[in-house]
Amino acid sequence: ETGVTQTPRHLVMGMTNKKSLKCEQHLGHNAMYWYKQSAKKPLELMFVYNFKEQTENNSVPSRFSPECPNSSHLFLHLHTLQPEDSALYLCASSQDKIANYGYTFGSGTRLTVV
Amino acid sequence: KNQVEQSPQSLIILEGKNCTLQCNYTVSPFSNLRWYKQDTGRGPVSLTIMTFSENTKSNGRYTATLDADTKQSSLHITASQLSDSASYICVVLPGPPTFGRGTSLIVHP
Numbered sequence: 001e002t003g004v005t006q007t008p009r010h011l012v013m014g015m016t017n018k019k020s021l022k023c024e025q026h027l028g029h030n031a032m033y034w035y036k037q038s039a040k041k042p043l044e045l046m047f048v049y050n051f052k053e054q055t056e057n058n059s060v061p062s063r064f065s066p067e068c069p070n071s072s073h074l075f076l077h078l079h080t081l082q083p084e085d086s087a088l089y090l091c092a093s094s095q096d097k098i099a100n101y102g103y104t105f106g107s108g109t110r111l112t113v114v
Numbered sequence: 115k116n117q118v119e120q121s122p123q124s125l126i127i128l129e130g131k132n133c134t135l136q137c138n139y140t141v142s143p144f145s146n147l148r149w150y151k152q153d154t155g156r157g158p159v160s161l162t163i164m165t166f167s168e169n170t171k172s173n174g175r176y177t178a179t180l181d182a183d184t185k186q187s188s189l190h191i192t193a194s195q196l197s198d199s200a201s202y203i204c205v206v207l208p209g210p211p212t213f214g215r216g217t218s219l220i221v222h223p
Contacts, residue, residue: 002157002159004157006157033210041215042203042213042214042215042216043158043203043213045210048210056210088155090157090158092157097210098145098207098208103148103160103205103207103211104160105150105157105158105159106157107156107157108155108156108157110155
């Protein structure tokens, strides 16, 4: 365990479904991130939250909706996804958004859109 | 534009052999460089963190080097094991981090 917990580990959803990914950290970090990793591609930054405020949205389609109720929890709400959204979704956290210290990843959620 | 380039893209070696992975970066300003190991379908796990003043750092069979002048880093794996089969990702900070595409290492018995 890295200290960053993601649930569920695997998710299969239809294109008309609504689902949510959850990320939780108890490392005392103040910044949290969502990444998308498609097969044989580098990690793509999606969203950055610093002290519960969204500081970066990397041109992510609106069918992905993040929520950060507090510094320990981060959600990614999914609706009307496309098959090309199938990927490994990784959450990470760091002490702050400069991330000089303690950049830690969760184990990821493997999402398959059918 | 900040970039991190890793080579080789993939590598196959026999168990027990050594190997070296390369990382070149153009990120500025520079704070630290990290090597992560990512098993298939899992999140990356940190192996080493190199700051500007550090040249070499070891973590068991993994040894990382950093040349801040030439902006190059290497990860040397000694006496490889089957469990070393994974993707190795070079990451440069400050954040949000700049990621390399990774080197896929396969260790054969």
